[in-house]
Amino acid sequence: MTQLLRVQNFSIASDGVAAGVDQSFESPFGFDHRDLFAWSGATASWPNRTEPGGTRGLDDYFTRDFTHNIGAEIMGRNKFGFQRGPWVDHEWQGWWGDEPPFHTPVFVLTHHERPSITLSDTTFHFVDGSPAEVLSKAKQAALGKDVRLGGGVTTIREFLDADLVDTMHIAVAPVEIGSGLKLWESPDELEDRFEHEVVPSPSGVAHHLFWRK
Amino acid sequence: MTQLLRVQNFSIASDGVAAGVDQSFESPFGFDHRDLFAWSGATASWPNRTEPGGTRGLDDYFTRDFTHNIGAEIMGRNKFGFQRGPWVDHEWQGWWGDEPPFHTPVFVLTHHERPSITLSDTTFHFVDGSPAEVLSKAKQAALGKDVRLGGGVTTIREFLDADLVDTMHIAVAPVEIGSGLKLWESPDELEDRFEHEVVPSPSGVAHHLFWRK
Numbered sequence: 452m453t454q455l456l457r458v459q460n461f462s463i464a465s466d467g468v469a470a471g472v473d474q475s476f477e478s479p480f481g482f483d484h485r486d487l488f489a490w491s492g493a494t495a496s497w498p499n500r501t502e503p504g505g506t507r508g509l510d511d512y513f514t515r516d517f518t519h520n521i522g523a524e525i526m527g528r529n530k531f532g533f534q535r536g537p538w539v540d541h542e543w544q545g546w547w548g549d550e551p552p553f554h555t556p557v558f559v560l561t562h563h564e565r566p567s568i569t570l571s572d573t574t575f576h577f578v579d580g581s582p583a584e585v586l587s588k589a590k591q592a593a594l595g596k597d598v599r600l601g602g603g604v605t606t607i608r609e610f611l612d613a614d615l616v617d618t619m620h621i622a623v624a625p626v627e628i629g630s631g632l633k634l635w636e637s638p639d640e641l642e643d644r645f646e647h648e649v650v651p652s653p654s655g656v657a658h659h660l661f662w663r664k
Numbered sequence: 665m666t667q668l669l670r671v672q673n674f675s676i677a678s679d680g681v682a683a684g685v686d687q688s689f690e691s692p693f694g695f696d697h698r699d700l701f702a703w704s705g706a707t708a709s710w711p712n713r714t715e716p717g718g719t720r721g722l723d724d725y726f727t728r729d730f731t732h733n734i735g736a737e738i739m740g741r742n743k744f745g746f747q748r749g750p751w752v753d754h755e756w757q758g759w760w761g762d763e764p765p766f767h768t769p770v771f772v773l774t775h776h777e778r779p780s781i782t783l784s785d786t787t788f789h790f791v792d793g794s795p796a797e798v799l800s801k802a803k804q805a806a807l808g809k810d811v812r813l814g815g816g817v818t819t820i821r822e823f824l825d826a827d828l829v830d831t832m833h834i835a836v837a838p839v840e841i842g843s844g845l846k847l848w849e850s851p852d853e854l855e856d857r858f859e860h861e862v863v864p865s866p867s868g869v870a871h872h873l874f875w876r877k
Contacts (some may be wrong), residue, residue, distance in 0.1 A: 515729070662720035
C-alpha cells in the first residue's frame with residue numbers, strides 16, 4: 452500500500468490568502484480566521500462541537516475524512532506557535548492545548564531543535580531537514596498510513612516545490628482577506644502536475660481537489 | 665455517541681430504478697448493473713481494484729467513506745442471494761464470495777432463519793423481525809459504531825417507512841433502466857423529513873445526501 456502525502460481541509464480565502472501579515476501570540480492567523488473554517492464548524496463531525504446537531508451533507512464528508520488513514524502530520528513552525536528563532540520558553544507548548552486535534556506524531560519544521568512534547572495522544576517532534584528528509588521520518592512514524600501536510604502556506608508551497616504532495620484538498624471560502632500569504636494566485640497553476648476537480652458546496656465554499664497526474 | 669443508521673453509496677438510475685424485474689442466479693440485479701457503479705469503480709479507493717491508479721476526486725471521498733465508523737450492516741434477503749422461500753441449499757453461501765466486502769456482522773432479513781455463516785471477517789446472521797427489532801440487534805453488534813443499511817430498494821423503503829433512517833447517500837447514475845424496483849419517483853418525496861443536498865460529480869453521477877431535520 453502506497454503511503455500518500457495529503458493536504459486535507461486546508462482553508463483559504465477566495466483571493467488565495469490563508470495567513471495574514473499580522474500573526475501574533477493573540478492572533479494565530481493575523482486576522483479573524485473563523486470565516487475560513489465556518490464550513491467545517493457547521494458540520495456534525497466537527498471535533499470541537501459541544502452541542503448535538505450539525506449538518507451531514509457534503510462538508511461533513513470532508514470534515515470526517517480529516518483523520519481517515521492518517522498516521523502522522525507535518526506542519527510548519529508557525530502552525531505550532533508564534534515564537535521565532537531559538538526556543539526560549541520551553542514551558543509554552545504551542546497553540547493546541549492539552550488535547551491537540553492530531554492524535555498522531557506531528558513533525559514541526561524548525562531550524563531550532565528542542566525535545567519532543569507529548570500532549571494526550573499527540574507527540575510533537577521538532578525537526579530540521581529538507582522536505583524529503585522530514586517526509587521520510589513522518590512516513591516511518593505513520594506505520595503504513597498516510598501523512599497529512601498540515602500547512603501553513605509556506606510549508607505547503609515548499610513541499611509542492613519539492614514535488615512531494617500526492618493529494619490536496621483546499622476549501623476556498625467566500626471571503627476576501629486582501630493581504631497576507633497566498634497559497635496561489637490561481638489554482639490553475641497546479642494543473643500541469645495535478646488533476647483538478649472543483650466541487651461547490653451548498654454552504655458557499657468550493658472544495659478544490661487535486662491528485663497527481 | 666449516537667449510533668446512526670446510514671445508507672451509503674446506494675446507486676440508482678436517473679429514473680429511480682435500482683433493481684430490475686428479472687433477478688436470477690446469474691444476474692443479481694436483473695440487468696447489467698455495471699453502469700450504476702462505474703462512478704465508484706473508477707476511484708483509487710475502490711476495494712476490488714486490482715491495478716494501481718484511479719481517481720482521487722469527489723467520488724473517491726464517497727467510496728472510502730463506505731466503511732468509515734460502520735460496525736454492522738442490515739440487508740434484504742435478495743442482496744444476500746437469489747433463493748426464495750425456505751433455505752434448501754445451505755451449501756451455497758450467497759453472492760459475496762470468500763471475502764465479502766463488509767468486514768462486520770451482517771443481518772440478513774428473512775422469514776426463514778438458518779445458522780449464521782462466517783466468511784473471512786464477515787458474519788451473516790439470518791433474522792426475522794420488525795425493522796426496529798433488527799436495528800436493535802445490529803446496533804448491539806456494532807459495538808458503538810454506526811449501522812449501514814445496505815439495501816436493496818425494498819429494505820430501504822421499509823426502514824424509511826418505519827422512520828429509522830438517519831442519513832442517506834444515494835448516487836444517481838446518468839443511465840435509465842426503464843422498469844424495475846424504484847427507490848423513489850422523485851427525491852423531493854423525502855424533504856418533509858430530511859435535509860437534502862445534491863452534489864453533482866464531474867464523473868456524471870449526482871450524489872444525493874439526506875439527513876434528518
